[in-house]
Amino acid sequence: MVVKKILVFLYQWLIFVPIFIVLTLITALTVMVMAPVFGNKFWGYYPPKWWSRLTCWLALCRVKTRGHENLDSAQSYIFVPNHQSAFDIFLVYGFLNQNIKWMQKESLRKIPFVGFASEKAGHVFVDNTNPKARAASLEKAKEQIVDGVSMVIFPEGARTRSGKLGRFKRGAYYVAHDMKLPVVPLTINGAYDVLHRDGFRLKPGKMELVIHQPVPTEFLTEEELSGLVEETRDTIYSALWKKYK
Incomplete structure (x- = not known):
């Protein structure tokens, strides 16, 4: 067990972190250059999607998804996932297979390269x-949700400190209601164990993304x-692993 922890520590800081930084810079620069010229529908989604997938694989995480049959690629949605970890972003961006924009905290705009690239990609602060x-x-969020592009909004507002599900805010639901778009609950499992909110130690493991049935809002x-x-x-909670309930 001690040897395993040492090997993971060395892998994280000697291999994962340097490669992740290079991938992040390449992705950010690609978005910053291409999105303003050719539009952010493609360039704001596909480079970050593969950056996210590569990050999960580079972190030695096994990813399982289910429920893709519930979605229509031509339909715009408001996705509402639980928020376990920073790895939620990589899991959803990389494996949801739906063209998405993110609603992000204003503080993320200050991250060098990434903040500016996020703005050019069409994400909303x-x-x-x-x-x-x-x-x-x-x-601003409503302006981005067109032509089959969807928005991901964490209704908890912040990452969990315990792995448990927190209280939901209504902002995402107001956007969905105003635009008459379906709300899609997403259950994220495992990301909390891969990287805790206040931790820096990577723990490779299994992550799961569960895509639930869309819930119409047009008649509400x-x-x-x-x-x-x-x-x-309740739908998100129903698919959480037992240890997160």
Whole structure:
């Protein structure tokens, strides 16, 4: 066990981290150059998708997905996953197989290269400083959800500290309701163990992405959104591994 931990530690810092940094820079530069010229529908999605897949494989993670048959590639959705780890992004981006944009925290804009590339890719940074700024962020999100492009929004707002499911906020559901788009719950398993929120030690393991049935919103009233929030939260919870319940 001690030998294994030492080998994983050496692999992480001598192989994984250097290659990951190079892949990230190549991907960011590709998006920064190509997306403004040729549009972000392709260049904001496919380079990051393969960056994400390579990151999962490079981290020696085994990935399992199910539920792809529930989706239509020509349909736009609002995806609402639980948030276990930074590896959630790699898992969803790499293996959902749906052209997506992300709603991200404003603080991520400050990450060198990545923040600027994210902006050019069409991802939306949420400004929570006041209600007006937050509403403007939601309007920007709506501009990106066209022609089969979908949006991923973490309803918990932040990564879990315990692996357990947190309280859901309503922002994603307001966007879906306003645009009359289906909401798709996504259950993420295993990412919490691969890399904890406050940790730096990589633990290669199994990750799973479960794609649930889309839930229509076009006939819901605004008063019924609370029920939709609870319904999708229960759906995500139902597919969590036992240790996360």
